Amino acid sequence: MAVTIPDGYEPLTPEALPNRLGALPALTGRLGEPGGWRVREVGDGNLNLVFIVEGAGGGLVVKQALPHVRLVGDSWPLPLERAWFEYNALIRHARRDPGRVPEVLYFHRDQALIVMDFLTPHVILRKSLAGGVEHPKLAGHLGLFLARSLFRGSDLSMPTAERKADLALFAANVALCDITENLIFSDPYFDAPMNRHTSPQLDAHVAKLHADRDLKVAAQHLKAAFASNAQTLLHGDLHTGSVMVTEDDTRVIDPEFAVYGPFGFDVGMLLANFWMAYFAQSGHEDRPGGRDGYRAWILDTVDAIWAVFRGEFTRLWRSERTGILYQASLYEDQGDALASEQALAELLHAIWEDALGFAGVEMHRRILGLAHTLELESIEDPDRRAPCERRALAMGRQLAVGRRHFAGPADVRALAERIQEEDLS
Amino acid sequence: MAVTIPDGYEPLTPEALPNRLGALPALTGRLGEPGGWRVREVGDGNLNLVFIVEGAGGGLVVKQALPHVRLVGDSWPLPLERAWFEYNALIRHARRDPGRVPEVLYFHRDQALIVMDFLTPHVILRKSLAGGVEHPKLAGHLGLFLARSLFRGSDLSMPTAERKADLALFAANVALCDITENLIFSDPYFDAPMNRHTSPQLDAHVAKLHADRDLKVAAQHLKAAFASNAQTLLHGDLHTGSVMVTEDDTRVIDPEFAVYGPFGFDVGMLLANFWMAYFAQSGHEDRPGGRDGYRAWILDTVDAIWAVFRGEFTRLWRSERTGILYQASLYEDQGDALASEQALAELLHAIWEDALGFAGVEMHRRILGLAHTLELESIEDPDRRAPCERRALAMGRQLAVGRRHFAGPADVRALAERIQEEDLS
Numbered sequence: 001m002a003v004t005i006p007d008g009y010e011p012l013t014p015e016a017l018p019n020r021l022g023a024l025p026a027l028t029g030r031l032g033e034p035g036g037w038r039v040r041e042v043g044d045g046n047l048n049l050v051f052i053v054e055g056a057g058g059g060l061v062v063k064q065a066l067p068h069v070r071l072v073g074d075s076w077p078l079p080l081e082r083a084w085f086e087y088n089a090l091i092r093h094a095r096r097d098p099g100r101v102p103e104v105l106y107f108h109r110d111q112a113l114i115v116m117d118f119l120t121p122h123v124i125l126r127k128s129l130a131g132g133v134e135h136p137k138l139a140g141h142l143g144l145f146l147a148r149s150l151f152r153g154s155d156l157s158m159p160t161a162e163r164k165a166d167l168a169l170f171a172a173n174v175a176l177c178d179i180t181e182n183l184i185f186s187d188p189y190f191d192a193p194m195n196r197h198t199s200p201q202l203d204a205h206v207a208k209l210h211a212d213r214d215l216k217v218a219a220q221h222l223k224a225a226f227a228s229n230a231q232t233l234l235h236g237d238l239h240t241g242s243v244m245v246t247e248d249d250t251r252v253i254d255p256e257f258a259v260y261g262p263f264g265f266d267v268g269m270l271l272a273n274f275w276m277a278y279f280a281q282s283g284h285e286d287r288p289g290g291r292d293g294y295r296a297w298i299l300d301t302v303d304a305i306w307a308v309f310r311g312e313f314t315r316l317w318r319s320e321r322t323g324i325l326y327q328a329s330l331y332e333d334q335g336d337a338l339a340s341e342q343a344l345a346e347l348l349h350a351i352w353e354d355a356l357g358f359a360g361v362e363m364h365r366r367i368l369g370l371a372h373t374l375e376l377e378s379i380e381d382p383d384r385r386a387p388c389e390r391r392a393l394a395m396g397r398q399l400a401v402g403r404r405h406f407a408g409p410a411d412v413r414a415l416a417e418r419i420q421e422e423d424l425s
Numbered sequence: 426m427a428v429t430i431p432d433g434y435e436p437l438t439p440e441a442l443p444n445r446l447g448a449l450p451a452l453t454g455r456l457g458e459p460g461g462w463r464v465r466e467v468g469d470g471n472l473n474l475v476f477i478v479e480g481a482g483g484g485l486v487v488k489q490a491l492p493h494v495r496l497v498g499d500s501w502p503l504p505l506e507r508a509w510f511e512y513n514a515l516i517r518h519a520r521r522d523p524g525r526v527p528e529v530l531y532f533h534r535d536q537a538l539i540v541m542d543f544l545t546p547h548v549i550l551r552k553s554l555a556g557g558v559e560h561p562k563l564a565g566h567l568g569l570f571l572a573r574s575l576f577r578g579s580d581l582s583m584p585t586a587e588r589k590a591d592l593a594l595f596a597a598n599v600a601l602c603d604i605t606e607n608l609i610f611s612d613p614y615f616d617a618p619m620n621r622h623t624s625p626q627l628d629a630h631v632a633k634l635h636a637d638r639d640l641k642v643a644a645q646h647l648k649a650a651f652a653s654n655a656q657t658l659l660h661g662d663l664h665t666g667s668v669m670v671t672e673d674d675t676r677v678i679d680p681e682f683a684v685y686g687p688f689g690f691d692v693g694m695l696l697a698n699f700w701m702a703y704f705a706q707s708g709h710e711d712r713p714g715g716r717d718g719y720r721a722w723i724l725d726t727v728d729a730i731w732a733v734f735r736g737e738f739t740r741l742w743r744s745e746r747t748g749i750l751y752q753a754s755l756y757e758d759q760g761d762a763l764a765s766e767q768a769l770a771e772l773l774h775a776i777w778e779d780a781l782g783f784a785g786v787e788m789h790r791r792i793l794g795l796a797h798t799l800e801l802e803s804i805e806d807p808d809r810r811a812p813c814e815r816r817a818l819a820m821g822r823q824l825a826v827g828r829r830h831f832a833g834p835a836d837v838r839a840l841a842e843r844i845q846e847e848d849l850s
Contacts (some may be wrong), residue, residue: 155652160606167655168593174586181585181749189755208588213764220751220768227580227749228656230592231649324606324652326645330614339638343645 003077005066006110012064014039017051021062026106026115031055045076046071046371046396047256052118059118060100064111065256078175082256083112085173089258090114092166092233097148100141100309101252102258119251119327122244126374129240129277130284132294139301141250142243142270145309150263151316153233156325163323167230167260170183176257177227180236184361185223186370189216197368201386205393205425206368220365230260238266239362240273241374264354267309272359272396275416276373280389282420283379292324299416303409310348318343355401356412362402387423428492428502431535434785437489439464442476447488447818451540452529455479469798471496472503472681477543484543486527489536490681503600505537507681510598512539514683517591517658522573525566526677544676547669551799554665554702555709564726566675567668567695568733575688576741578658580748588748592655592685601682602652605661609786610648613793614641622793626811631793643825644789647782653706655685663691664787665698666799689779692734697784697821699727700841701798704816708804723839729832735773741771749831769780781837785825788817816844 012020021027022034031037032055043050047070065083069076087109093101105312106115128135155163187195190210197206209215235242237256244251278298285291317340321328331340366373367389376392379385395416399406406412419425437445446452447459456462468475472495476487480490488509494501512534518526531540553560580588612620615635622631634640660667661682669676703723710716741764746753756765791798792814801817804810820841824831831837843849 070646155649160603160652164596164602168596171589171593171596174589177589178585178749186752186755190759210759211761213761213767216755216761216764216769217771221771224580224656224750224772227585229654231653323650324603327611330611330641330645334615334635336636336638336641339641342638343642346642346646347649350850 003079005067005080009067009080009112011049011066011108012051012062012113014041014051017053017062021115024106027053027060030058030060030105031155032057033179035087037319040398043070045314047082054118059120060105060115061118062113063117064113070257080112082176083107083114083172084109084175085176085258086256087114088169088177088253089233089235089255092153093145093149093235093252093255097145098147100250100352101255119244119253121245122249122251125240125243125245126277128245129274129298130280130375130378131246132281132284134294134297135247135250137246137248138243138245138250139304140308142252143305144312145252146238146270146305147316148265148310149235150232150266151177151320154231154263155325156317157323159282166233170233170259173257176236180257180259183369183371184365185219185226186358187326187362188364189219189372192369194370195368196207196370196372196391198382198386200383200390202367202393205390207391209364209368209397212397212401214401215397218357218403219361222354222361222400225262225283225354226265226358227261229262230259231263232260234259235266236261238270239373240270240277262354262358263351264356265353265358266356267306268358268360269362271302271305271355272362273366273373274305275359276363278416279388279395279420280375280379281388282374283376283381283384283388295420299413303413306352306409313348314344321377352406352408356399356403357408360396360403362399363399364397367393375410387425390425391419391423395419426608428504430492430505433550434505434535434537436474436491437476437478437538439466439486439649440736442478442487442552445541449531449540452478452485454486455530457482468495479543484545485530485540486543487538487540489538506636506712506803506842507598507601508532508537509675510595510601510683511679511681513594514658514660514680515539515541518570518574518660518677518680521577522570525570525675526680532585532732544669544678547671547674547676549799550665550668550670551702553670554699554723555705555803557706557709557716559719559722560670560672560675562673563668563670563675564729565722565733567677568730570603570675570677571663571692571730572737572741574660575657575691576738576745579656579688580750581742582748585749591658595684598682598684601661604685605682605684606648606652608794608796609790610644610651612795613723613786613789614644617794619795620793621795621797623807623811623814626807627792627814627818630815634789634818634822636794637822639826640822643782643828644786645823647779647786649688649777651690651783654687657685657689659686660685660691661686663695663800665695665702682720684809687779687783688776689781692731692776692785693780693783693785696727696730696780696788697787698798699723699730700784701817702819703799703841704820705748705798705800705804706813707800708806708809708813720845724838726802728838731777731834737772777831777833781824781831783829785821785823785828788821788824792818812848819849820844 017039018034036055038054040052042052049064053060065080067076067080087107090101090104102117104116105221139268151157223293235255236259242254278295281295326343441705442464443459443462461480463479465477474489478485490505493499494503499732512532515526527539527542561781660680661684664772667679706716706720751768
């Protein structure tokens with residue numbers, strides 16, 4: 001892939017940053033004069049430069065894309081334009097669910113640079129999930145974010161000309177889509193070069209999944225749905241590493257994979273990461289059963305996310321259904337509000353089924369593919385980690401292939417608990 | 426809707442045409458010098474100016490968009506850019522199924538003008554279907570066109586960056602999509618201002634359909650699929666008025682509604698128009714049973730279109746599956762060609778179900794909505810026409826709501842024959 005680098009693009013350094021950005025009112029207004037700025041580079045993700053800049057008046061984050069994958073280097077080029085898609089997603093998310101994403105203070109397209117709130121004392125949700133820390137407001141915040149961002153980015157709500165223009169805008173996010181399309185839906189199911197798994201403990205399980213015909217057909221149907229079914233603007237990478245939390249607050253970050261896709265994608269990827277965290281607990285507890293309470297909290301959180309999502313989606317359906325789909329003129333205006341309720345129930349069930357399918361492949365790629373999770377990777381002993389991973393692989397397979405056969409969250413919860421307790425993996 | 430008119434755009438007239446286009450080698454090369462051109466305006470469609478230009482060396486068609494709907498006038502503005510989408514679709518169709526569309530000789534974007542082959546002695550297929558004329562090669566040509574245009578415009582075949590760029594290009598065809606979205610999926614199901622039907626004969630049936638909750642829910646699910654599920658480049662208006670025929674030849678014209686959408690849309694709309702023609706025969710026969718043979722030919726044609734489509738789609742799946750979906754690396758390359766066959770069978774069945782749903786709503790909108798069909802409208806006596814229309818409405822309802830429950834074409838044929846013979850409508 002050839003990456004275009006605009007004239008004048010130059011990666012920031014902590015030393016150069018105050019000089020290069022010190023004249024911007026968006027920054028000096030928050031931080032004070034650049035002479036007093038303290039700058040640290042903290043990017044621990046896979047792709048970008050991330051600076052925390054602190055000054056007399058507070059702190060900011062400066063995120064800049066590099067023309068390659070930071071984790072890998074020059075050999076894996078990646079377009080700078082991803083900052084443009086992230087910026088566009090962030091400002092839409094801020095409108096659609098105010099307060100749930102970091103505020104954007106400044107954006108420069110050619111420098112692939114976004115300046116936004118420094119979230120403090122927030123931590124990445126994965127740390128809490130590995131550490132056994134509960135967040136009482138988390139499920140409510142995430143359920144609302146899913147419902148609002150997905151409903152309000154779709155033809156259920158938007159003027160269709162605006163929705164189609166956004167579809168076209170985000171259709172150019174080819175390179176990051178390509179990562180999703182390959183790393184989630186294909187690579188886990190054959191010996192792709194960048195795959196890795198806990199070996200030799202999982203070797204036999206991996207071979208079994210690679211030979212699983214129904215699974216590999218299901219995964220590609222899901223890939224086709226991801227690539228084609230442009231129902232709404234997705235975050236595109238909504239796992240528990242893209243969520244920052246405190247006791248009271250929740251923020252969704254890093255939407256550079258944003259693209260139009262199926263409602264169920266963000267929902268499923270998010271739930272999958274909770275289910276993986278659930279199976280990871282036995283690698284973290286200090287005695288058998290030591291994390292029983294936390295395990296239950298994780299499953300309660302999944303139930304609550306789905307319940308809040310359903311509730312808010314339903315509220316928006318009844319109060320903000322101003323788009324071209326399922327118009328009131330066909331239903332309520334003809335005195336048949338139950339037709340609208342029927343359509344809603346069918347749509348929510350379709351989203352549920354899709355979400356389970358996407359969850360299933362997400363649980364595979366995080367154990368078989370390139371990118372793993374902190375919750376599982378931080379279990380250092382492979383003999384302790386492997387059984388956790390095996391359980392997650394087994395559940396992922398049931399969800400991907402059997403996604404049509406779970407009536408609701410209670411069925412999936414029962415499956416997770418059975419796999420955990422009886423080790424059916 | 427505000428329509429932008431480029432500087433210098435001016436509708437052609439037969440008188441002005443030789444002067445304005447007479448210097449173009451694309452025209453003079455085919456027609457000879459403009460002094461000898463004979464020009465007739467023949468647009469009998471709803472939207473555009475169409476001129477036939479004949480000269481010493483042959484004939485050409487000049488098609489020019491008007492900034493409004495010709496059938497309605499200035500009160501219904503429509504963007505000139507539709508010529509741009511038609512041109513782009515025509516050149517793609519010409520590549521994907523050579524010889525099945527008129528050749529484009531010249532295109533001018535600001536004049537919204539396409540110069541193409543004059544097809545002669547071709548007639549619009551609707552004329553044949555109203556007149557009882559058989560075309561032995563028709564089904565083969567249409568089945569191949571469907572398979573090739575749909576397969577080759579999708580992520581099954583195209584480089585995905587190119588597919589996504591095309592998705593973005595055609596996503597701007599908002600105004601014509603809007604016509605489809607409203608006229609096909611919504612207007613037929615409530616008292617929309619432009620609706621018309623054979624009255625009073627069908628009044629009770631129309632009221633029943635307007636009160637049919639399951640139908641109205643199904644129609645909107647189909648609308649959602651049309652608006653969101655960007656599987657491939659559609660012709661977008663592939664009815665029997667968009668097909669020109671001779672004894673030996675078949676050409677598909679007028680793709681100005683082209684947009685990315687579900688595989689099943691073109692297939693379903695085309696089959697629906699054959700089924701409506703089937704039910705129209707009893708309004709045209711000179712004695713009961715006089716068109717029995719032709720009725721059977723129409724159903725044979727439907728069966729053959731689907732069989733040829735399936736066969737060619739299968740051939741392309743096995744030989745040209747070079748896109749990002751259902752990659753050989755997961756299937757054939759692992760020695761599991763049957764996984765690929767399983768995915769194909771599931772995809773073809775999903776296309777079939779979608780096609781039946783789209784066929785159902787197409788059969789409703791052509792009888793209840795703005796645009797009707799020659800095959801039915803040419804039955805002048807409303808008491809003869811109404812029973813034909815009633816049967817088509819009844820079949821459309823079964824297809825739209827029951828689309829998941831027809832195993833294959835034999836089931837649908839049996840339904841059509843039963844409705845025709847027993848008048849279950």
